[in-house]
Amino acid sequence: MGSGQVTSSVPSGTSEFQGKHVTVAGLGVSGLPAAKALHARGAIVTAVNDGDDARAREQAAELEALGITVRLGDGATLPEGTELIVTAPGWQPGKPLFRAAEEAGVPVWGDVELAWRLRGPDAAPWLAVTGTNGKTTTVQMLAAILKAAGLRTAAVGNIGVSVLDAVLGDEQYDVLAVELSSYQLHWAPSLRAYSGAVLNLAPDHLDWHGSMDAYAADKGRIYEGNKVACVYNVADPRTEDLVREADVEEGCRAVGFTLQAPAVSQLGVVDGILVDRAFVENRQKNAQELAEVSDVDPPAPHNIANALAAAALARSFGVPAQAVRDGLRAFKPDAHRIAHVADIDGVAYVDDSKATNTHAAEASLAAYEPIVWIAGGLAKGAEFDELVANSAKRLRGVVLIGADRALIREALARHAPEVPVVDLDRTDTGAMLQAVTEAKRLARPGDTVLLAPACASMDMFTNYNQRGDAFAAAVRELGA
Template identity: 60%
Template sequence: MTARRDVADLTHRDAAWSGLRVLVAGLGISGFAAADALAERGAQVVLVDAAVPAPDSAAAGRAQILEVLDVEVRTGAEAAAALPGGRELDLVVTSPGWRPDQPLLAAAAAAGIPVWGEVELAWRMRAREGAAPWLTITGTNGKTTTVQMLAAILRAAGLRATSAGNVGTPILEAVLHPEPYDVIAVELSSFQLHWSSSLRPLASVCLNIAPDHIDWHGSLADYEKDKGKVYANTEIACVYNVQDPATERLVEQAEVIEGCRAIGFTLGVPARSMVGLVDDILADRAFVEDRATSAVPVASLGDLEQNGIPAAPHVVANALAAAALARAYGVHPHAVAAGLRDFVPEPHRVAYAGEVAGVRFVDDSKATNPHAASASLAAYEHIVWIAGGLLKGAEIDDLVERFAGRLRGAVLIGADRARIAESLARHAPDLPVVDLADTDTGAMDRAVVAAARLAQPGDVVLLAPAAASMDMFANYGARGDAFTAAVARLTSSGE
């Protein structure tokens, strides 16, 4: 067999990719993008996936396109169970969802075959000269909001910019776009960071750390370690959350480029080398000439309002993180404010769903774990909470204890609602609780009606389930859509 090639010198798109023998794991969007980019550069690519795509599905369409490009596509459990026999490989490129202990990936590691993720491949396929710098964002919660805020700020500054990575455009597509970007805002999951090693972002941030995906990483320590890789090799600024000491600790442990600065973001008054709040002003005391004695305003809390509703504290924190990254890139303060005004949140992220009899309804179906739900619950004084779903082993007791005093009532849905009910009984024994065993299509309507009856004028009915949705809905988006539709029907009924 031909000796394995050294892939260390594959550091730009014009490198010697031709003839490289690559296995791509996964037929999803990132796997397709990787196989397509490699085949276009003359690599010999085989793609494997445990799932056999249904006829006429998007996955089947991707497989057909790849086969036209001379990519060998193998699907089924056997195809993904082990390295292909009789084939020497130079490289494995994995989709982010594949766990490190997956047999094929474990066999590659044992054989000394380098394993990259799509993000690592994208970094190595940047232009040799003049490639767009990356501003990278990770965290347990808030990544998507922050990366989209940042992209809006960059565009408001007149830059050709996009958000990519774990959200929206696959990062390979952004890197290889025929009309190059000036700068790319990159959202990175812990999975993507695990498989990355040579990224060199201009500026980076870890928004927060809370237990998540422990089953994938094996331990909280390993999860934190992978999150911390966002800071590795950062050139200008490592941005951390002053309210989350774990993020500052990750900065302290990171190997960065000489001269890189640690920049904090805080909901309090900023100290030197921080961005934060001074009354209702988002202020930069990091990227100013005389940061010892002065700060510059970059936006106001009014710039973050949506439908007249003040931004929740975690949304303000996300805006401060985005502002810090933009300022590290050199964006003018006026563009920060303009971008935040232009920003439109994605559906189901603390989205206003309507008002009935003085009660506001807020959809945060994206709050699929207790940490995310905590941010929503902290935003309102009097709440009727719609909660429940699949807790996936997450602890709920601390969340309930912390916010019991804000609750006017609770409506519980989903498979693990009993655990939430037990916690409410311990920490808020007098709270009115409606336990809905319903799982049919009308269940959300009944939950919204029950919540409305518990609420008083001035209250917020908050869908922040603290749990995943797949026990009752296709995904958190379908759950949020059901909530919004139920609120609309309640509004029209006048109940």
């Protein structure tokens, strides 16, 4: 872990942007507040957007009423005179707009970078979280812990609440719990968190980043300039490698979290207790009890890891042990994240529709045994051999749905040939009821029917929420 002097970005007021030609790329959750904030600070703003649908036109009208120029259906051309681009996080670096900007020497920021630069002199520090899976849950746990400690806080960022709105809003915060995607980190070169965590790394969004190394490097940006702690996953050595490569403030420490007994400077689990050997006096000999595993909802292994990461970040900010316990007890997970739907005839039905990639699905499968697994959807270039090989012994049966189900079926044939597979040749929304019916037929008392698709949902559903709702509705219909 490198050490270097880090200088905070100077908060930017009106003068920095007055008269500056700024192009905002993309509308939506991040683009709209970015365009408004820049316009309010005297910038000459042009907003460009690839789409020209009803929602985009509605947002365009809102900006045009302020005097902001909007170009819909043309996100490829660099507007003349552009001196800075502020982009929505999902826009790929290889887009023609960014290539033109690079040739013209125009810098590109994301909304997170803009928010960081627009912070006031007394701005709340950021406790930042990234990773392939578990980000939202960990940030929500962190916010619950901070609130239990009496701190004014909010969960913001990739969680659906614009960090720009939080930074520029009227509400005063003591600290922010910030979820950051690899996209957002890519476009945030000067971000310097108080403490940061990378929960895990698995292949994801490689079409956007170009390679696993590039994806990991963007995740690792969360550690740059950390002040107190770089929190990493002991079970994922790549996260510790990113800590070693980071340039941080003098005195910043590497702090690991593990599901095993913790070593010095780690948080871990001992006899069903979450314990801290990082933020205690004489950590060579002492440990602090934080909470019980039963305080974590649900107490699945990957969710306990999320809780430990959240606890590490909170403890780095000086939060007392009791607040960790109280915050974890108060936390309730979002829908479609290993959510127990019902028990029917001795079989548990669990909705983890949020498991949209293989890494998330493997963590979900590791929490139960035996399992009738409902899987499939859009693979997004994923491979399933490792997932199936690691989970085969837990499987009672498998029901496959969705456009790319053949990829999972082939992996099952290679690594779990004895497991019965029902392949539903349907991609309509109603297929879920048939999938749950087939799963019920395969299951025995004591089993878990688990929706953990390992795939995206858009081949059959609007999003993973609709997919999870369809599963829950089918289970209820079966139990009626």
